[in-house]
Amino acid sequence: MTDGRAQRVVIVGGGTSGWMAAAALARLLPKRCSIHLVESEAIGIVGVGEATLPHIRHFNERLGIAEADFMRWTRATFKLGIEFRDWGRVGDSYVHPFGTFGRGHGEVDFHHYWTRARLEGRDVPPLEQFSVACMMARMGKFAPPGDPASLAGTFGYAYQFDAVLFAPYLRAIAEGMGATRTEGRVVDVELDGERGDIRAVVLEGGNRIEGDLFVDCSGFRSLLLGEALGEPFQDWSRWLPADRAAAMPCRTRTDVTPYTSAIAMPAGWRWRIPLQHRTGNGYVYSSAFVSDDEAASAIEAAVEGEPMASPRLLRFRAGRRERSWVRNCVAVGLASGFLEPLESTSIYLVQQAITALVELWPENDIADADRDEFNRIIDLEYDRIRDFLILHYHATERDDSDFWNYVRTMPIPDSLAEKIELFRRRGRIVKYREGVFLDASWVAVYLGQRVVPEGFDPRAGLPTDADLLRSMAALRQEVSATAAAMPGHLDFIHRYCPMAEAA
Secondary structure (H helix, E strand, O other), X not given: OXXXXXXXXXXXXXXXXXXXXXXXHHHHOOOOEEEEEEEOXXXXXXXXXXXXXXXXXXXXXXXXXOHHHHHHHOOOXXXXXXEEXXXXXXXXXXXXXXXXXXXXXXXXXXXXXXXXXXXXXXXXXXXXXXXXXXXXXXXXXXXXXXXXXXXXXXXXXXXXXXXXXXXXXXXXXXXXXXXXEEEOOEEEEXXXXXXXXEEEEEEOOOOEEEOOEEEEOOHHHOHHHHHHOOOOEEEOOOXXXXXXXXXXXXXXXXXXXXXXXXXXXXXXXXEEEEOOOOEEEEEEEOOOOOOHHHHHHHHXXXXXXXXXXXXXXXXXXXXXXXXOEEOOEEXXXXXXXXXXXXXXXXXXXXXXXXXXXXXXXXXXXXXXXXXXXXXXXXXXXXXHHHHHHHHHHHOOOOOOOHHHHHHHHOOOOHHHHHHHHHHHHHOOOOOOXXXXXXXXXXXXXXXXXXXXXXXXXXXXXXXXXXXXXXXHHHHHHHHHHHHHOOXXXXXXXXXXXXXXXXX
């Protein structure tokens, strides 16, 4: 590789993943590598991944990005969680919050007390009424988290932003820190005949760019990892059958909610993501159950404001590469794998790959142990998110369409079946040292989609009935008052980060 000198990093592909990688490597490894990004303006970007998870805040902070500036230029809004409509049954609605239920501390999670009261026949309110994040979302409120010891500190937040504007924003940061960019389309990949490493990429017109480490951000095509190195793809479409999306922006006419909406449809679901200047919409569906024309008509009929474009069709397949780091090539984003946007994990997976690469950065030759650890981390992230997404589809009582009958009755991975059984028995959530979705996330989806425990943690049975009901009533009132005291979502945005008109 490099014998102690700075690594020559070649990033193939721009967009969100390419420029996230370029900015992060330039910022976090300034003397360890030189960054050369190759992209073609003739190749469009997916550009509909507008909703995120709270982890992006830490990523931006590490890059020295000021939140208000980032939000102005990407025309962002705040996100407290995701609202799911019509998933368990038609007419159901629940919020998966970025935060806890109850006060978020103590040896026994709050949902065990809630379950006890319900199993004892008490008339208990929905679980979300004991979550500050959920109630803020329902009331259209927002303010940053307060004292961690108070209810005002029991939630986090993410962003809803224009992904098409995010890449140029990151490009300016990366180039300001020394990254270089070459315009052009890759037409050939040269391999080292002896080692099998990538030696160079060749552009249309003959320009040849050599490197020591290649980062594949070429999207679904997976130009380097998939095509040049032939890394196999694990197809998960038997569990996640949605393989297309019809995306369509509209002018915002209704509330700019501090949450993303996922509304179930006859052959999948549709997203609603309100930004400062428009609302993103899309129908994620399975082409085995509805035609492209029918899906386009369905999203046109569902949008809540004046359309700004015709529906744009996207094709994809759920799954991941067997390995994401092979030889001297690391795949990031769609080149590594794809999990549909149901829980807004696409940018998170990009971030996790970049973080793992930085932590396992090769000083000289790439060590097998470092490469194996990277692949272990990324595989776990994909596999655990996969199970969480499958849960949304499988945990349903809907039988009103062929699609919902299929996902309700399909065989599921053993890893998920074990999790569901453990929760059904006594409300227990499988604990992980690594992985994005913690206890409250699983609880929200289980209970929101009518997977109700038959028992609870025995320690939740210690309070007397009177004490339990009194404390739950007081907590519910305090949660509601805490959320109600916060400013309106749009009012906060207009004071803090109104969008830049010439983004």
